Amino acid sequence: MALRINDTIPNLTVQTDLGEFSLHDWIGDSWAILFSHPKDFTPVCTTEFSAVAQLADEWDKRNTKVIGVSVDGVEDHKKWKVDIESYGGAKAGFPIIADNGLEVSKAFDMLPAEAYLPDGRTPADSATVRSVFIIGPDKQLKLSMTYPMTVGRNFAEILRALDGLQTSVGKGVATPANWVLGEDVIIPPTVSNEDAKAKFGEFDAVLPYLRKAKLPA
Numbered sequence: 412m413a414l415r416i417n418d419t420i421p422n423l424t425v426q427t428d429l430g431e432f433s434l435h436d437w438i439g440d441s442w443a444i445l446f447s448h449p450k451d452f453t454p455v456c457t458t459e460f461s462a463v464a465q466l467a468d469e470w471d472k473r474n475t476k477v478i479g480v481s482v483d484g485v486e487d488h489k490k491w492k493v494d495i496e497s498y499g500g501a502k503a504g505f506p507i508i509a510d511n512g513l514e515v516s517k518a519f520d521m522l523p524a525e526a527y528l529p530d531g532r533t534p535a536d537s538a539t540v541r542s543v544f545i546i547g548p549d550k551q552l553k554l555s556m557t558y559p560m561t562v563g564r565n566f567a568e569i570l571r572a573l574d575g576l577q578t579s580v581g582k583g584v585a586t587p588a589n590w591v592l593g594e595d596v597i598i599p600p601t602v603s604n605e606d607a608k609a610k611f612g613e614f615d616a617v618l619p620y621l622r623k624a625k626l627p628a
Contacts (some may be wrong), residue, residue, distance in 0.1 A: 427506035461499025
């Protein structure tokens with residue numbers, strides 16, 4: 412069954428290059444981003460892991476843990492991190508799940524239940540394992556994105572989406588297209604004008620159903 416937004420993610424026990432743990436225990440009270448890859452030592456994925464490593468301070472600012480998934484083993488992950496750190500010039504301090512049994516890939520609906528890794532496989536055999544999952548402290552899936560093999564993920568957009576999620580959850584608002592921190596937010600339609608004024612002060616009624624306001628301090 413597909414993993415949908417607001418579903419609780421499966422509490423799998425995973426093997427990583429940094430040890431074994433359950434996903435729920437690892438997340439704890441933090442936000443989490445799980446990003447998956449079809450194979451170690453692949454070019455696009457190496458650039459992506461490097462980008463994640465370079466953003467370590469940004470994840471910390473947002474109380475967010477990151478974890479990779481690749482359908483290879485722990486020893487390959489450790490060797491691959493040497494390349495990742497060399498390319499990105501930053502330490503890859505996050506864990507990478509060794510999903511060579513495809514348990515995570517199947518539980519997160521990236522691969523069908525009958526999928527297997529053939530001998531002499533190529534990345535094409537697990538190409539759909541190119542997804543991003545943003546998970547809240549409540550262990551529920553908040554957002555997912557899936558990319559093809561040839562297009563590198565935009566981690567600036569993933570940070571922007573994370574900011575939007577944390578803002579909407581924490582402040583009870585929505586965010587418009589292309590929103591970034593500091594810009595006006597949208598007042599949900601379920602909030603009356605009277606309550607909106609009490610909470611936000613002045614607001615701009617752009618349309619009867621579209622009201623914008625500064626984010627409350």
